[in-house]
Amino acid sequence: MKLGFSAADEAFRAECADWLQGQMAGEFADIKGITKLTAKPERRREWEQQLAEHGWACIGWPKAWGGRDATLAQQVIFAEEYARADVPGRVNHIGVELAGPTILAFGSDEQKQRFLPGIAAGKTIWCQGFSEPNAGSDLASVRTRARLDGEEWVVNGQKIWTSLAHISDWIFVVTRSEEGSAGPKGLTFLMMNLHQPGIEVRPIRQINGDAEFNETFFTDARCPADSLIGAVGDGWRIAMGLLAFERGVSTLGQQMGFRNELDGIIAAAKANGAAQDPLIRQRIAQAEIGLRLMRYGALRMLSQTDHSAIGGAALTYKIQWASWRRSLGELAMDVLGQAGEVSAHADYEWDMLPNLFLYSRADTIYGGTNQIQRNLIAERGLGMPREPRGQA
Amino acid sequence: MTMLMDPAPSADALALATSVREYLAETHGPEVLRRLDAASGRDPAIWQGLVAMGLPGLMVPEDAGGMGLGLEEAALIAAECGRVCLAEPLVDTAFIAVPWLLAHGDTALLADIAAGNRTIPLPHAINPWVDGGEGLHSVDPLRRLGTAPSDPPTDPHLLNLGALMTAAQLVGLAEAMQDQAVAYAKLREQFGQPIGAFQAIKHQLASCTVAIEFAKPVVWQAAAALAAGRSSAAIHVSHAKVAASDAAWAMAETAIQVHGAMGYTYEVDLHFWMKRTWALCGAWGSRAFHLARLDDAIIGGAHPIGPEHTFA
Known part of the structure; x- marks a missing residue:
């Protein structure tokens, strides 16, 4: 068993390093080395767009959707060089690494058309609505309710630890759509626009004084009936598929x-x-x-x-x-x-x-x-x- | 050298500590810590309350207006100060500076201290700052640190007093974090039962309890040895500082883990205790410093070993 990267991979590494270090020495020198995810949010959004314009926003995605079809090894190399160049963390990490791959794997063609270009362009920031105050380690006990009202889902409940919800545009939400269901059954995975009156985001202060994550309250929040990924009641399978992405490349880098x-x-x-x-x-x-x-x-x-x-x-x-x-x-x-x-x-x-x-x-x-x-x-x-x- | 084992505090000392604990529990809850942090300041009423209890004069002789009590009683009260995360300079002034002044026969300031009119910042070469000063920002937002003078004292007795009282505070901090974590483990439910019902949680807390219970007698022994002026006192103090730091550190880490993500928030009170623990583990000699004192003494022969000493 040979452990290591190929010559082609090493050439790719040089290309990544060259571009990232150039950015951190040039136009984006002002964000180099920032450790707080909440610092300079406007510049961080501009950085997402800069990555996109130069083809680095979502290299693991298919070329057809703005990616590079990068291999797993190349994705790891990019993540390594990203850290080596002291580039601050991605504010759209969740869009690129979780929402995008989930839509690619489980979404319809129409959903791909609708959501992927915004993420690939670094313009739509996503956050994750999984945990609730009483559904942490026991994630399957989520209580946030969704019911169909004509052409719309109506959502009520509360999510917590929604990282960067206060600067995000969209949220994916695991909801209980079947009344009386318990555990992993009866859940539906919805994608919702955060910019609506039914959703309120309140920051939670951390022990280090920062406030990366939030409580997100849904009060008759709405989204179109076709906002679900997979089928009604299929939410747990989609959520677990998404968590597999979370434990993949992004942790190796x-x-x-x-x-x-x-x-x-x-x-x-x-x-x-x-x-x-x-x-x-x-x-x-x-x-x-x-x-x-x-x-x-x-x-x-x-x-x-x-x-x-x-x-x-x-x-x-x-x-x-x-x-x-x-x-x-x-x-x-x-x-x-x-x-x-x-x-x-x-x-x-x-x-x-x-x-x-x-x-x-x-x-x-x-x-x-x-x-x-x-x-x-x-x-x-x-x-x-x-x-x-x-x-x- | 005699090795008298007297790690159990007297009934009178325990009664005094209980009354202080009750007073502080009533007047110095977590809401006070939040208020002080938000205002980044002191509340003179807290100090006045301690003065009304006579605590600044605990170790000041009765003829100078104090209670004339010893290090064992003071260590018990220091633990109570840790338990409520007290930020007032009581331990430094009353339990470290006073016995140090007494040891030097320096009585000029004692009446003022007992009356609560004077606090004493304590520079020492072991610390890169002065507790009780102004101008530096500690990770513990309630701690008041000032810049160290260029030529601080190196007195070993002052160091031992500081390390002893720090160890005593760490015991109180550890017990307070234990109470918070246990209460949360009983309250918080996941998978249909309190998380404390899971061995993965309860075993962690039980392990911390073992560490805390074994640290306590070591601290009281150090107080007794230092009070009696035994030649082995420095060894006992180092042992106490290491045992108390290790117990409090493990308790802090476990308490956050038991609280889950809530433990990482400012909303849960725990972080005040965790940050004080972090600060005090380093104060008056790091773990490395005190371990080095112990291994020097044990391997170098200054600390007698063998059953006739260990079990004397």
């Missing part, structure tokens, strides 16, 4: 960002003498090993010779990277020592490493907690008996 963070920690340890401490040295070594593990795991998946009996990376990758990065945040703080407690700027304005610590508190929670991941590995991967549950 994170590793370059992780590399940047670990390098920042190593540089700080050398600069302040923490690198003399044998315990810190060993933890840096362990962090390096953890990063390499993820790297080889990703290359194994890309080699398409992954014969793991339990679905390999698909099931095990989330808990691996999340646990690794949460520890990385703690290592960053221990390397900085007491200096890490203090911000040079103002309350709630921290440098990269303290921010890494705070952000990484959420890694083992969002996208399925570590506890849910372990249940998935044990129950789906290893075929163990299901966790006993109370009366739903």
